[in-house]
Amino acid sequence: MLEIAVGKHLGKFTIDANITCETTGIVALFGRSGAGKTSIVNMLAGLLRPDHGRITVNGTTLFDSSQGIDLPPERRRLGYVFQEDRLFPHMTVRANLHYGLRRVPPGERTIQADQVVALLGLEGCLERRPHHLSGGEKQRVALGRALLANPRLLLMDEPLASLDQPRKDEVLPFIERLRDEMAIPIVYVSHSMPEIVRLADTMVLISDGRVEAVGTVDDLTSRLDLRPLTGRYEAGAVIEARVAGHDRDFGLTELAFAGGRLRAPHVNLPVGTRLRLRIRARDVALALEAPQRSSILNAIPATVRDIGTEEGPQVDLRLDAGGATFWARITRRSLIDLGLQPGTAVTALIKAVAIDRYSLGRSAGPGRFLGDDN
Amino acid sequence: MLTLTPLEAEALNLSLRVALWSVATSLPVGLLIAWLLARRDFIGKTALNALVHLPLVLPPVVVGYLLLVLLGREGPLGRLLFSLFGITLPFTWQGAALAAAVMAFPLMVRAMRLSLEAVDRRLEAAARTLGARPIMVFATITLPLMAPGIVVGAVLAFARGLGEFGATITFAANIPGETRTLPIALYTLIQSPGGEAAALRLTVISVVLSLAALVASEVMARRLRARMDG
Numbered sequence: 001m002l003e004i005a006v007g008k009h010l011g012k013f014t015i016d017a018n019i020t021c022e023t024t025g026i027v028a029l030f031g032r033s034g035a036g037k038t039s040i041v042n043m044l045a046g047l048l049r050p051d052h053g054r055i056t057v058n059g060t061t062l063f064d065s066s067q068g069i070d071l072p073p074e075r076r077r078l079g080y081v082f083q084e085d086r087l088f089p090h091m092t093v094r095a096n097l098h099y100g101l102r103r104v105p106p107g108e109r110t111i112q113a114d115q116v117v118a119l120l121g122l123e124g125c126l127e128r129r130p131h132h133l134s135g136g137e138k139q140r141v142a143l144g145r146a147l148l149a150n151p152r153l154l155l156m157d158e159p160l161a162s163l164d165q166p167r168k169d170e171v172l173p174f175i176e177r178l179r180d181e182m183a184i185p186i187v188y189v190s191h192s193m194p195e196i197v198r199l200a201d202t203m204v205l206i207s208d209g210r211v212e213a214v215g216t217v218d219d220l221t222s223r224l225d226l227r228p229l230t231g232r233y234e235a236g237a238v239i240e241a242r243v244a245g246h247d248r249d250f251g252l253t254e255l256a257f258a259g260g261r262l263r264a265p266h267v268n269l270p271v272g273t274r275l276r277l278r279i280r281a282r283d284v285a286l287a288l289e290a291p292q293r294s295s296i297l298n299a300i301p302a303t304v305r306d307i308g309t310e311e312g313p314q315v316d317l318r319l320d321a322g323g324a325t326f327w328a329r330i331t332r333r334s335l336i337d338l339g340l341q342p343g344t345a346v347t348a349l350i351k352a353v354a355i356d357r358y359s360l361g362r363s364a365g366p367g368r369f370l371g372d373d374n
Numbered sequence: 375m376l377t378l379t380p381l382e383a384e385a386l387n388l389s390l391r392v393a394l395w396s397v398a399t400s401l402p403v404g405l406l407i408a409w410l411l412a413r414r415d416f417i418g419k420t421a422l423n424a425l426v427h428l429p430l431v432l433p434p435v436v437v438g439y440l441l442l443v444l445l446g447r448e449g450p451l452g453r454l455l456f457s458l459f460g461i462t463l464p465f466t467w468q469g470a471a472l473a474a475a476v477m478a479f480p481l482m483v484r485a486m487r488l489s490l491e492a493v494d495r496r497l498e499a500a501a502r503t504l505g506a507r508p509i510m511v512f513a514t515i516t517l518p519l520m521a522p523g524i525v526v527g528a529v530l531a532f533a534r535g536l537g538e539f540g541a542t543i544t545f546a547a548n549i550p551g552e553t554r555t556l557p558i559a560l561y562t563l564i565q566s567p568g569g570e571a572a573a574l575r576l577t578v579i580s581v582v583l584s585l586a587a588l589v590a591s592e593v594m595a596r597r598l599r600a601r602m603d604g
Contacts, residue, residue: 047499073502080503086496090518090601099514100504149504 002027002153002187006043006053006063015039015050015209021202023058023153023185028196028217031206031229037189038083040206041155044187045080046073057153074103079146079184081156085138087130093141094126100149109150111182116144119181120174136167140174147182154178157189175199197221197238197278205229221278237281237326243273252297259321262350263297281316281327285349288338298350302326304342307335319348378579379572384551385559386579392467392542392555393535396475397482397528404479404527408486429541430480438473438544445469445545463545470546470553474535482531489523490516522598529591533584556580 004019015036021027029037042048044055046062049070055063057078062071079100087096097113117123120140130138139159146154159175160168172195179186179199190196196203196217203220205212207229213220220226221238244256251266255277262277269275290299300321308316315335317328328348340346378386410416411423429437445452445463455461463469493516501511517524539557546553548562560576563569 045503047503072507073499074505074507076503077505078503080500082496082500084496086500088497088501088515099501099506103505145504 001056001058002185003054003056004040004044006040006050006055008039008043008048008050010039013209015043017206017209017211019204019211019214021204021214025201026179026186026188026199027202027204028200029187029189029204029206030191030193030196032191035191035206036209037191037206038157039209041080041157041187041189044153045078045155046071046076060152077149077152079149079151079154081139081142081146081154081159083158083161085130085135085142087133087138087141087145089130092127092129093122093133096130096141097122097126097144097148100145104150111147111150113148116147119177120144134167135163136170139163139167139171143171143174143178147178147184151184154184154186155189156186158191159188160192160195161190172198193221194278197276217276237279237324239277239279239324239326241275241277243267243269243271243275245271257322258324259302260300262300279326279350281329283351284319284326284328286317286328286330286334286338286340287347287349288344290347291349294349296349296351298348300348300350302346302348304340304344304346306342307340319346321348381559381572382576382579385554385556385576386583388467388470388551388553389536389555389557389583392471392474393532395468395471396478396535397532399471400475400479400482400531401524401528404482404486404531405524408483408490411483412487412490426483427480429477434477434538434540435544437476438541441469441473441476441541441545445472465547465549465553467546467552470538470542470555471535473541473545474538475531477538477541478531478534481534482527485523485527485530486520489520489526492523493519522595525594525598526591529587529594533587536583536587537580556583 002019002021002023004017006015006017008015013036017036017040019040029040031037039048043050043063044057050063050065052065053063054061054065061067061069062076062078063069087093088099091099097116101109101113117126120143122137122140122144125133125137125141130141133141139162143159156175160171163171175186175188176199178184188196188200200217202214203217204214205220205226212229213223213226218238218240239257241255241257241262243253244261245254246252246266247254247263248266252263253265253267253269255262255264255275257277264277267275285296287299290301302319302321304317305320305325306318308318310316313332314329315332317330317335317340319326319328326348338344338346407422407426411419411426442464443449445455447453447456447462447464452463455463461468463472497519498511498515501515502508506514536555537557538555539561542553542555543558543561548554548558554562556576556579560573560580563573563576
């Protein structure tokens with residue numbers, strides 16, 4: 001259990017954050033740049049002192065202004081992976097990795113160096129200095145170094161933000177392995193929705209120094225009232241799915257979800273693998289009848305739930321397909337022409353290619369899949 | 375021709391001893407002052423900064439005289455040192471070392487402060503989150519990263535100490551075998567009739583010594599930097 005209730009003035013900016021959530025899997029702090037995410041994580045780590053408040057992690061009080069408790073960072077036992085790698089330039093990779101481990105009492109070293117080196121694929125660069133590593137390697141060493149300090153919680157502040165796309169793709173699977181193979185809860189700061197969808201279970205929405213919502217990634221991304229924060233471009237829904245089959249001739253993968261089946265570009269995962277999809281509202285079109293001949297592969301029967309009240313030529317509709325929620329963005333004119341209202345039965349047309357391959361992350365928890373055909 | 379006369383050997387020996395001791399004893403103090411100036415905010419910081427830099431702008435004779443006033447047998451500090459520890463500084467080689475240290479202090483502090491200010495504090499924060507106490511962070515991160523600056527500061531102070539004249543002759547006088555360092559021996563030779571040849575030899579020794587110190591500092595700093603990047 002992670003409990004944060006802190007306030008701090010930083011010049012004209014005020015942070016007033018209240019977060020209570022379970023520390024299982026990855027908890028994502030999401031918000032735009034300058035929303036105060038990093039400040040909150042720094043307060044958690046002990047690098048920034050709140051004006052008042054209380055921070056506890058799994059029953060251990062790290063900070064409590066009313067009791068005068070303020071553990072220094074070195075006694076908080078929280079691993080921190082920063083946006084920049086922050087590797088020690090005068091030490092080899094091996095010495096960097098051992099820096100935190102050395103300071104853990106031998107009896108408490110549940111995470112060992114060999115294990116981490118293998119997990120992060122660092123065998124080849126142990127004797128090198130950070131100066132000679134690629135950006136992706138540096139960030140992997142930083143991950144390993146924080147992990148080897150045997151922390152009770154791992155903090156990651158936009159660990160991929162300073163990397164280009166190929167390096168991001170290189171490091172992301174390692175973070176997934178860390179999530180799946182290590183029993184360490186992670187607090188992950190990001191302003192990238194695809195990253196969060198791929199990695200996180202719980203999401204904390206932060207705006208202007210305040211916590212706007214805490215909940216599962218699926219719930220928060222499908223809530224209409226949070227749309228101004230998730231952004232219009234980002235508008236979309238997260239859907240739990242399962243690999244149902246592969247069509248190798250056409251390079252397609254069939255995915256089963258609560259509302260039916262979707263075809264996506266081939267994903268190299270075994271049948272039965274659970275994963276999450278992100279379907280953006282702008283990639284969904286609506287028809288009153290299922291088109292007979294169409295180039296669009298995915299036609300899903302659905303019901304209109306809500307209609308957005310935003311001004312402008314476009315409008316977002318929330319759809320329900322067998323319990324799965326997703327969004328469609330259409331023009332206001334189409335809305336009138338088709339006479340769409342809450343309760344109208346429609347066919348949602350989703351371009352197969354519109355399913356973002358980047359969001360095909362593994363589902364974190366088994367048992368959350370709502371499939372009806374297994 | 376290439377062997378040193380006993381007089382030259384004595385002056386050279388003494389100079390090296392005075393300069394080494396002045397650097398060795400002032401290094402920890404210099405590090406502390408550099409750290410205070412670079413990392414701390416306190417009342418009187420500007421005054422401390424000015425005091426440290428004073429020997430750079432004051433005539434060396436004035437510094438020597440002030441030391442004499444403070445640390446002489448009748449001076450407030452000198453009396454204390456003598457009654458507590460039996461230490462006398464004026465007119466001793468230890469006094470010469472002190473005079474050299476004071477004169478070289480601004481150079482040393484400046485070099486160390488600059489290198490300390492260049493240390494990335496985010497690395498120190500990272501070390502804290504990895505479980506290192508502040509003192510360990512200083513020893514394992516800060517100190518190694520500022521090492522090139524410490525070397526440069528020490529060598530500069532050493533070279534400055536070798537050449538110290540004004541404050542030394544005022545505070546420690548010109549005592550053969552005790553406080554007659556190279557520059558003072560040189561000055562004495564120039565003052566005495568027929569000493570030009572001997573003075574020239576001492577000049578050559580001084581030049582060689584200073585050049586060697588500068589080259590050594592450059593080599594060491596380069597090696598340290600290479601270790602950092604390599």
